[in-house]
Amino acid sequence: MVHVQRLMPEPILIVEDHQSVAEPLAELLADEGFPVTCVPNGAEALQYLATTQLLPGLILLDLMMPVLDGWGFRSAQLCDVRLRRIPVAVMSAGIEFMFVDQVAHMDAVAYLAKPFDPKRIVALAERFCDPWLDAPTHYD
Numbered sequence: 001m002v003h004v005q006r007l008m009p010e011p012i013l014i015v016e017d018h019q020s021v022a023e024p025l026a027e028l029l030a031d032e033g034f035p036v037t038c039v040p041n042g043a044e045a046l047q048y049l050a051t052t053q054l055l056p057g058l059i060l061l062d063l064m065m066p067v068l069d070g071w072g073f074r075s076a077q078l079c080d081v082r083l084r085r086i087p088v089a090v091m092s093a094g095i096e097f098m099f100v101d102q103v104a105h106m107d108a109v110a111y112l113a114k115p116f117d118p119k120r121i122v123a124l125a126e127r128f129c130d131p132w133l134d135a136p137t138h139y140d
Contacts, residue, residue: 010057010129011035015045015073016091018066021114025060028118041065042073049083059088060112060121066130074106087128091116120127 012029016022017040026036037056042065050054059077063070070090077083085124090112110124 006133007130008035009125011054012036012125012129013045013056013059014038015040015042015059015065015070016062017041021062021091025116025121026097026120029125032122032125034129039087040067042068042093044078045073046076049077049086055083055086057086058109058125059086060089060091061088061108064093071106074108078107089124 012034014022014025014036016025016038022038022040026038037048037126039048040122042061044067045059045061046068051126061070061073068076074088077086077088087109088106090106090108091112091114093114110120112120112124
């Protein structure tokens with residue numbers, strides 16, 4: 001008898017200060033089977049990442065937040081050897097995209113305009129966090 005061992009998806013970190021955005025986004029991803037953690041600003045995201053054992057496979061990052069905004073978070077993340085490999089998708093209500101040059105220098109894997117297209121969010125999660133897409137099958 002062959003047993004297929006199910007690999008768990010990597011977690012996703014949502015860095016968003018508005019609960020009205022973060023909660024539905026987290027619910028969408030959780031319904032698709034992805035573990036999700038939400039934090040309200042870049043400073044708390046850095047603190048979370050410094051203490052967690054399992055780093056996320058994807059960070060969904062808002063730009064405009066109190067305490068430490070998305071630009072400040074991304075700058076600190078890229079300076080940290082342990083964290084710099086984590087892909088980031090930048091989220092914005094649109095006004096920040098007036099700063100196209102600054103956003104382009106963030107080296108993000110995607111730019112997501114609010115309101116979000118749920119299919120695009122799920123596709124990003126699958127691309128970066130679903131072990132079935134690029135991992136070999138494991139047998140017991």
